[in-house]
Amino acid sequence: MAAPDRQSEGVILRSPATSAPPAAVSSSVHLNAANRADPDEIDRALIDLLLRDVKMTNRELAASIGISESAVSSRLRNLTASGAINFTAIIDWEEAGFEWLVIARIRTHNRPPREVAEAVSNLAQCLVAAVSLGDHNVVAYLLVQDRAELKRLTNDDLPSIAGIAHMSLDLATDTVITPNGRRVFVGRGVPLLRLPAPRVQLDDLDVAILEALIEDGRQSNRRIAHAQRASEGTVRARINRLVQANLVRAVAMVDPVALGFAAVIATISIRADRTRIMEIRNELAAIHEIAFMAVCVGDSDLSIALTANAPEELVEVIAERVQTIPGIHNIEILLFVDIVLFSPYMKRLANTGR
Helix, strand or coil: CCCCCHHHCCEEECCCHHHCCCCCCCCCCCCCHHHCCCCCHHHHHHHHHHHHCCCCCHHHHHHHHCCCHHHHHHHHHHHHHHCCEEEEEEEECCCCCCCEEEEEEEEECCCCHHHHHHHHHCCCCEEEEEEEECCCCEEEEEEECCHHHHHHHHHHHCCCCCCEEEEEEEEEEEEEECHHHHHECCCECCCCEEECCCCCCCCHHHHHHHHHHHHCCCCCHHHHHHHHCCCHHHHHHHHHHHHHCCCEEEEEEECCCCCCCCCEEEEEEEEECHHHHHHHHHHHHCCCCEEEEEEEEECCCEEEEEEECCHHHHHHHHHHHHCCCCCEEEEEEEEEEEEEEECCCEECCCCCCC
């Protein structure tokens, strides 16, 4: 029997078990500092190697660091159990069939910002929804498939949410995920993952393989093949095809709080000189603390997401390294104080195009 044409209706991937929010999600400025881990030098060496190549075997890791394979296994169990490191996969949202990323800054009225953020998070397009501190109360990142969906989102879906007094909307025309952004894992209430129009044809086995990689990006092809009752060679060929199509990449990501390098997240909207927008983008990309950046049309010319270990560090980066870039005129800082939804699985695998 022929495989179903999933492209005619899109593809839905189940959300990973690892995406469930922790028992005590902080609603303060510090995301979850009580869960900070205490990795030693060997743990950090393991993490660094896996961030570069998630598929390194325990034998290769042991040889690189100079410890036994059993010690590697024990340390990785502890690191994954604590949530300090996650083995998963990233889906390229453009290859999945999304055309646009919308960044919404929302001012609320007569309704708690948390309730408004929860309502926004229930939209199928929502990727991130957070309560923020600043001139706007809620920040959301939303992926839309095409102009028709963009029109519904901006004209119907968002305006119909009770409690929204004002919205500032930015449409990203160019996005960059920095090395910092690729390694940061923050998972809060991740919904089903929507691939509305994948550019590569997918059948049921492809979907199962994608789900398996997102659940555990380090698991072997043999294990996936056994679970799917397929041959190891078939699974290997399917994964190679999906990777070569730039749809998916297995990765290691780390919890920024558990490892003590980022307890604060903020989004910054920038008005800038459009004649040197690409030069500004390139200068911003060199700032280590920036995790995400978008060139926009709308109320902002650029939007960036920053991570820092404390609010004072965030202020220092903004004041000394962002605002001093020639051509940046005005900025708006929104500090995430309560993350309602955050999906770490949909990102761009290439830093060009939308």
